[in-house]
Amino acid sequence: MRGRGFGEVYKAFDKGSGVYVAVKKTRLLESDEELRSESELLMSCNSPFIVRYNGAIRNGNDLWVKFGRRG
Numbered sequence: 001m002r003g004r005g006f007g008e009v010y011k012a013f014d015k016g017s018g019v020y021v022a023v024k025k026t027r028l029l030e031s032d033e034e035l036r037s038e039s040e041l042l043m044s045c046n047s048p049f050i051v052r053y054n055g056a057i058r059n060g061n062d063l064w065v066k067f068g069r070r071g
Contacts, residue, residue: 007027011023019069021069022066024065039055052067053067
């Protein structure tokens, strides 16, 4: 775990890509529609100044978000 704030961030190994990624675990506070909208926005971002959004998994009241490096 790397820090606390709006959730917990873990370092994980993505077997599919063979690289380490960040996985953030947070409690769900938004509606499904807000999550879908934010997810689509994050997936469309393409900047070397922000991390790459690689998807999210909902598990009960928890949301696990996977981020990776660009380039």
